[in-house]
Amino acid sequence: MPSTVDDARSIELLPGPEGKPEGSFLQQLSAAEWHVLTEAKLCTRSLARDERLRVGPDDRNVYIIWEGVVRQDRFPLGEGGSAPALTRFRGGGQLVGEAKLIAPCSAVLTTCLTRTVVIPCRVRHFNALLGRWPRIQLALLRSLEERSRSDERVYAMTTRPPLERVSGLLAHLADTVGVPGPRTDCTNITGPSQKDIAAALQLATSTTESAIRTLRYHGIIEARYRQFVIHDVDALRHLAAWH
Numbered sequence: 001m002p003s004t005v006d007d008a009r010s011i012e013l014l015p016g017p018e019g020k021p022e023g024s025f026l027q028q029l030s031a032a033e034w035h036v037l038t039e040a041k042l043c044t045r046s047l048a049r050d051e052r053l054r055v056g057p058d059d060r061n062v063y064i065i066w067e068g069v070v071r072q073d074r075f076p077l078g079e080g081g082s083a084p085a086l087t088r089f090r091g092g093g094q095l096v097g098e099a100k101l102i103a104p105c106s107a108v109l110t111t112c113l114t115r116t117v118v119i120p121c122r123v124r125h126f127n128a129l130l131g132r133w134p135r136i137q138l139a140l141l142r143s144l145e146e147r148s149r150s151d152e153r154v155y156a157m158t159t160r161p162p163l164e165r166v167s168g169l170l171a172h173l174a175d176t177v178g179v180p181g182p183r184t185d186c187t188n189i190t191g192p193s194q195k196d197i198a199a200a201l202q203l204a205t206s207t208t209e210s211a212i213r214t215l216r217y218h219g220i221i222e223a224r225y226r227q228f229v230i231h232d233v234d235a236l237r238h239l240a241a242w243h
Contacts, residue, residue, distance in 0.1 A: 012038045021176045023146035024093025028139035053110040061120040062097040068116025069177045069191035073109040087200040091177030113191030166211040168240030174233045189228040
């Protein structure tokens with residue numbers, strides 16, 4: 001599906017990866033390594049909310065997310081019917097479609113939850129780049145390891161109470177995809193809905209809504225349509241037992 005937002009531009013025109021979330025691929029790059037990417041003549045591509053990013057078996061790209069939020073659904077037992085899915089959220093600075101670097105037919109259903117800007121790169125070109133520049137390869141490996149550890153902490157602790165799990169995911173989203181709100185003491189998370197949160201944590205929607213009501217009651221968050229306003233991220237971390 002072609003992009004519905006047409007404002008592609010060379011990544012040479014981007015301000016650079018400074019300020020991308022801690023541990024992300026772009027944040028791991030030095031200025032010199034970012035310059036190597038700009039010399040590859042890559043261009044951005046913008047996608048509209050609810051548009052799917054092409055990471056199917058017929059696509060030959062990996063994508064660096066520059067800004068926005070995507071939902072990724074992986075089906076370890078096969079797609080179709082009521083097959084269970086593993087849901088994760090990815091944001092700015094992350095590389096997605098990385099499995100294609102070793103398995104060209106790998107596919108993960110990837111949906112933009114906001115207007116999203118990505119940097120596509122052909123798999124064969126990116127693999128060649130990694131071969132020539134070991135420090136870029138190291139940055140990618142470090143970011144994937146960081147993401148794996150974060151996923152374990154945020155998504156996989158299924159024995160913990162729902163309030164802890166919802167608080168932990170919202171704190172994680174505030175750190176990785178949140179943007180400062182109009183007030184200096186709040187962070188906005190745009191894109192994921194309460195149903196998306198429930199799917200990611202494998203909780204019933206009613207259970208997720210109950211946890212969110214508790215957080216709203218205590219003034220820690222506000223919940224709007226496909227948006228959460230975080231007033232106290234430290235309180236979320238405390239509830240998630242990340243202290």
